Amino acid sequence: MTLHSKKIAFIGTGVMGASIVKHLLKADFDVTVYSRTKSKTAELVELGAKWAPTPKEAADGKDIIITMVGFPSDVEEVYSGQDGIFQTAKKGAVVVDMTTSEPTLAKNLYAKAKEKGIFSIDAPVSGGDVGAQNGTLSIMVGGDKEIFDELLPILQIFGSNIVYQGGPGAGQHTKMCNQLLIATNMIGVCESIAYALKAGLDIDKVLQSISTGAAGSWSLSNLGPRMIKGDLEPGFYVKHFIKDMKIAIEEAERMDLDLPGVKLSKQLYNTLLEKGYGEKGTQALIKYYVED
Incomplete structure (x- = not known):
């Protein structure tokens, strides 16, 4: 599978998430978006993104699922809730949590994903709205090194300082x-x-x-x-x-x-x-x- 044939789901299109999705769309990726506030996805849909009514439906059949939500409780809900990503994510998919969240939760998500044959990366960012808009975010990554290496070309679309920090939780x-x-x-x-x-x-x-x-x-x-x-x-x-x-x-x-x-x-x-x-x-x- 070529890089651009990978289908991406992006969960959480707030101040920073929306700008990241724009970079992915500009790079000609197939992107499906979900946000609790549907209006936050309107501009992205106009630019070519698909809309899904739940994280579960957004994640269905996707190769890469990126989340960028507010609080650790939101992370748990979008992954493990009844409408969560783990309900439909296919084996071999990569989930990437870019929320600033708990290192302990990142380790738990990694373990749950592994049980389902899914790869999990924690990849919080720094750089704020300006970094997201300019595609110059600093991205701190924890998880399996080989998965980081595979994911790096996609992270480089919206990040400029991307460093592998170590195992699960190291990014957080x-x-x-x-x-x-x-x-x-x-x-x-x-x-x-x-x-x-x-x-x-x-x-x-x-x-x-x-x-x-x-x-x-x-x-x-x-x-x-x-x-x-x-x-x-x-x-x-x-x-x-x-x-x-x-x-x-x-x-x-x-x-x-x-x-x-x-x-x-x-x-x-x-x-x-x-x-x-x-x-x-x-x-x-x-x-x-x-x-x-």
């Missing part, structure tokens, strides 16, 4: 390392901007000076300008970031590791959630420091 553990860095760095970005504003500085000139030196970061360069403009639209939702921090804290506790930095970040983001910012982007943390 790596994503937790990524989220830990973002969680504490975001505090620094917001406090720096809040300080500059209080000091009466020209914030654009401040960013020009500090974003390319030792203090530079992706969050500062990409989300800092959004904070200044008051643009809180999500590249990644606050509610999902809190979920990620919760996973990181729980996994760390299993390893007898204390992470006070991420605990503080989660506390600050929970304050935002209580104020109704759950559907906004992670840059909304600036609202903790600077109100309109």
Whole structure:
């Protein structure tokens, strides 16, 4: 079977998933999509994707099934629920969970898939809406190396930094390392901007000076300008970031590791959630420091 003859199902067409599907369609793949909110698939169907009413029907007969949903409970539902992927996925199919989820759950999915003669990969991503749109996502992969090698040409359609991390769950553990860095760095970005504003500085000139030196970061360069403009639209939702921090804290506790930095970040983001910012982007943390 040639690469382009492989049929793909994509479950979860949110902020990032929709852009990934567009890249797959542009590369002439046969793609079937499912989203709990059907309207989120409308543009993709117009571009040539097929629509399925359930994950089970989307997965039926497909060679590769990619999922990118919100929470670990959603992952369990789309795989193991009564309308889930495992109901119809054929032997030899590859399931790829790109949700940021629990390493323990990734290992469980791998085991369940193996029982059914299916190959399972955990492949969370980083890069936000911009990375998804530009096809430059960082993809962290756990699972069998030979399956990663087979899948790599497809991942390269929408990713530019794709690294095999190890066995099942290794991709998710790596994503937790990524989220830990973002969680504490975001505090620094917001406090720096809040300080500059209080000091009466020209914030654009401040960013020009500090974003390319030792203090530079992706969050500062990409989300800092959004904070200044008051643009809180999500590249990644606050509610999902809190979920990620919760996973990181729980996994760390299993390893007898204390992470006070991420605990503080989660506390600050929970304050935002209580104020109704759950559907906004992670840059909304600036609202903790600077109100309109």
